[in-house]
Amino acid sequence: MFAFILAAVLTQSPVAPAEPSPPPAPGTPKAAPAVPLSTLPPATHELFQRIEGQVAQVRIIERRSGTRSSIGSAFFVSAAGHAVTNYHVISDVVIHPEDYTAELVLKGGAEPVPVRLVDVDVVHDLAIIQTATPVQSFFDLDDREPPQGARLFAMGNPRDLGTTIVEGTYNGFIHDALYERLHFSGAINPGMSGGPTLTGEGLVVGVNVATMGNQVGFLVPVKHARALLVRALEAKDSGAQALLATVRAQLLDNQQRVTERLLGAPVPQQTLGSYRVPGRWGTFLKCWGDTPHDPEVPYTVTNYQCSSEEDIFVSSRHRTGVVAFLHQHATSQKLGALRFSALYSALFSQDPDAVEATRQDVTNYRCQSEFVDVAGLPVRAALCMRAYRKFPGLYDLVLRAATLNASTSGVDTSLTLAGFTADNGRKLARRYLEGLSWTK
């Protein structure tokens, strides 16, 4: 098994409060005189001074405690006070509007100003918020892709340390991604979510969204922010219910797009022993395989798994938009039929990693299992579904199947689809199951 690398989401919640550094003791000499400006790379400090006021800190306020529960960044994009941030920064306001509100801390540390949530793009992890008062300066969302290697500057409020500028390089679109992301090689840290990443001239290239650590950062391309702003500018007043409906519509559109993309392509065949199984079904899937070699055990199990390795953030404990599958081919020359079936049962009992969700988000699973005839190949198949509570019409679906044609070999397979309609889920599961065959 390989380690599943999940991009850490960049909102800062109060998980690990940083040790406040002690104030400098009286008597310690003043900090060394400022470095002469001429020794800094040209224009960085000028850029910072020019745009510092256009970046603000977003605070999510929990109503009962009256204090912040998480923080992120935002930047102004219109004179009317519209600002772009990440959906995941303000997701609490969308999902639990009765418990959370948002406010902006502007440059200068004045009183935070309350903000209204205007529109969201849950698939690209973006949101537009608006202050009640107009602002003087803001960013133009110009869509021009910089060349790879261009120097970029990410801005934001990492770990509540104040507005910061970080240098890095642009490395283009992530190849074969299900949800478009730009690769930024620079240090993005929790709290910088929703901040802009700029060229040296101050043009926004993307919105800080995630990091994998070690200078591997991800940005949402600015074109999605511009599209969302256009929509937000013509939007009427949006209540909490309307926002949830927007999120639902976007999730429905997204699953339709993914379904059409998958159904539009034939399922490639992958050989595992004497079986053929669904292979890399879409370019957005990353596939890995391994056979643990242990001379002591009287059987071999070969793994083959594919996953989009990406998901959509709905709330801090609910993800969706996942396509993943895993095959386990088990075979043995030494085990008898009954002992092999004990091994096979153990494999069939292992469920794939669950997509994160809580009781408020989804129901429990319900399943049906049968012996199914897959083009002559007898299979024990189980289909399980759970429904989304806040987004009716969306489901998580798990298909589990184990071939039953031979007494000492078989393929156990599982397909996980998160956030699909029941119809699309069934169509995909059926196409997937049809991809299973025996070659002898």
Place this chain on the structure above:
Amino acid sequence: MDEVIFLEVLEGDSVQARHRLERFPVNVGRGYGNDVILDDPKVSAEHLRIERREDGTLVLRDVGSQNGTYRVEPWAQLAELELVTDTRVSVGDTVLRFRARGHPVEKTVVAAAPTAPRPRVFEQPRYFSLALQALLGASLLEGYLANYGRTDWGELTVALVVPLGITFLWAGGWSVASRIARRQFHYRTHATVAALVLLGSVVIQPLLTLVGFSLGVSGNLAWAHHVAFLSLMAWGLYWHLRYVTRWEPGRLIRVIAVVTLSFGALSRADEWLGNESFSTELGFRRSLLPPAFRLVGTEPMDDFFSDAVKVQEQVDALARDP
């Protein structure tokens, strides 16, 4: 009062010793010079005397005891008392009762089974060894088949030792109960029953797996497992208690039925009340057997995926629940 009377030493409601008194006067006390000796440290060496008067009445007289003699009903210290039948007298910590020869006794209890006693199956030695062998065999087989890794001799040894140990400890507990209630250990009988109950619990799971797989049962057969477990528990309790209490089988069965059903209902109450806790588990039968065990046919994919609509309806109903 009659010429011959009985002096009974009571312990609670039952008689601990009974003395037939024929010649009077009779001396009662702790000393060896008495006609009736009471081993009670609070009774004086010469405590009381029973004499016959000329008119035939029997009189009990305290002969200067240290702690006195008391009439029980009503409670009063006495120096002299005329004895009638069923009189009770307390000396030290001992209660004495006097009864005449003509005291009526209760009717004979009619025995339920007026047949010749037949030897019970579980009391026979060969059934004990058979039950034990079956248990060890089943446990060993299960240990062997369930282990698909390299043969682990330690695990197989455990599969032998653990059921053996449980059987003997279990039987020990019940035989102590038998000994207390019926003055006999019945160790072998209890061990036989224990071995059979354990055999049942080892066999239930594979049997249900076999039935579930062969017939292609969709659910996880939790209820069947529960019922099988309860029946096994009731059966074991019945046979253990047969050797502990003297209850009629009918009464025993009624009591065990009530106990088992309440236990079964309580342990499933949470489910029946519909309190399903949140879980990400997929609830379907996981046990697979070799293809040859499958008795039912396969269904076409169309049917399988059209049946999935029912699953969708189920989760939709769950989602509507608050």
